[in-house]
Amino acid sequence: MLRLSRTLTSIAAAAALSASAEDSIRIGEYACLTGKEASLGMSSHQGTVLAVDHVNEAGGVLGRRLELITEDTQSKPGESSTSVRKLIARDHVVAVLGEVASSRSLEAAPICQAAEIPMISPGSTNPKVTETGDYIFRVCFIDPFQGPVMARFALNRLKARRIAIFSSSTSAYSVGLAKFFKQAFIDGGGEVVAEPRYAEGDKDFKGQLTAIRAAGVDAVFSPGYYNEGALIVKQARELGITVPVFGGDSWEAQSLIDLGGAAVEGAYLCSHYSPDDPSARVQDFVAAYRRRYGGDTPDSNASLGYDSVLVLADAIRRAGSTEHRALRDAIASTRDFDAVTGRITINEKRDASKNAVIIQVRNGRFQFVESVSP
């Protein structure tokens, strides 16, 4: 017993020593590395890791290294709050990065706000996320912008007048995007003739799709995640629905193509950037990402994860410290920051205002169609 307690004391002493010797800046990240939305979470995580390495290779921030501590939310409700509490209370991180899914960002944001730890979401587009409070930021555009972009795309490019919106009733992202799309589509002179709903995790959509087919539409908009998206397009084609089916930015995952196969060929979706962009900033990033991850091309979430670190590192540099209030003010005053997904300016609502990109699945790849500015 005595020996045991002596060992414990020496471990504690060693821990205290290493804590004081260690002079890195700790950043927390919570992401869905496993589970349903793992494709999105892994992309954003890989982008984040790459950015931390790049910052450290360039000498770190304020002469200190960045240290990334990652927690997996397993794509499950309830895990985000646990992860973020752990990062703040146990790991004493100076800022938190995450999540991709709006539902999970909404879960963690109040905790960061209460602890006054700045949080930057890479890819949550629901407007409510940053409305939580003045410590919550994001580096992507929001659904009140994305919805109208897709509505105009449907009206002008797809020439759709009658449309069905097939959304998920259990995801904050899907509900919000469906609402903003609908408003803009009706304002543009279109008509929404069917609005069936599904729940996250559903696999059978033929009931709703049969009703959509009977309603006779020019196109189907399905805001939601890639898992359901792939099955929806597949089953729509199986029911003989030949009109275009298109989605939002959470369809952009290799899994959409893997799961959907030939059925998703020709599907349109919204995105945050295109790896085909010829600018040096983007091409350097794409090349570095490919080198690091065995030739994989970075998707939107990878680039947003990358940008979230760069915006944070830039803010720490400008703040000159990691004191949370100074850091918050520095992030809030980000102007025209040259990031991979475009020039990021954090507006008064703590959202990034940036271009959106429309892409299409062609020959089993996501390919650039057009870019839309705010």
Add this chain to the structure above:
Amino acid sequence: MSEFLQQLINGLSLGAIYALIALGYTMVYGVLRFINFAHSDVFMVGAFIGYYVGRHLPEGTVWGGLIAMAAAMAGCAVLGIGIERLVYRPLRSGPTLNVLITAIGMSLFLEYSGQLVFGATPRAFPSIFPAKLIEVHGLIVSMNQVIVIVVAAVLMVALEFAVFKTKIGTAMRAVALNPKAAQLVGINIDVVISFTFGLGSALAGAGGVLYALNYPSIDPLMGLVPGLKAFVAAVLGGVGNIPGAALGALILGMVETFVDGSRWSTYKDAIAFATLIGILLFRPAGLLGRFTAEKV
């Protein structure tokens, strides 16, 4: 009209899959009076066996599909028998609650071992059967739907035959009626129970492959929802009753599909389960179940 018929076909193919899983629940309950919660995870393992076998077979051939399905059925039968032998049998003489809790533990064990072995990310299931669309007067039936309905029907008829026309089936019914008396007339209960688990798990394996064929995204937690629905279907039809399970599954599949196609699609599960409560209020033992008062 064509919309109604189309929904009927959609409901039928969904119900057929629920039926294959429900049969396993109901058979084990009929014989042992206990609910095997790990059944839905055996279903998941079936889908994964189909996935690994199917990848090594040429896509889109009938014999390839049948081989993958046979492999899944055999693998699941072995798994089911193994679970019963190693986990449930030592507890059989104890209170029923112990086995029930153990079954929940077994279910979680399979789900989370699955996450460890297969990974938690959904995988695309290969299209092992020929994918074709059959169109008749605006009515579209996919080859997969036909396969699901035909295979489910064949397996159910085979099951009915096994239970009522074979020696081991008679023994099963004898054990279900009175295990002690069955033992007294020389029936080896252990063999009968192993057989029941094997048969039920094989059906779950087939169900797993058929489900994955229709909804080609599989993950270790995929058994949860269909397992729950199938369990409900078994209760709806009268748990312990084989045709009842099939009927319950069909009703559930139809209700879900028609609610999905209406403008109340948000309330799909609420309406499906309200139907269940409604039916059980009027027929407490389920649609085809017999209500027997317990003598104290």
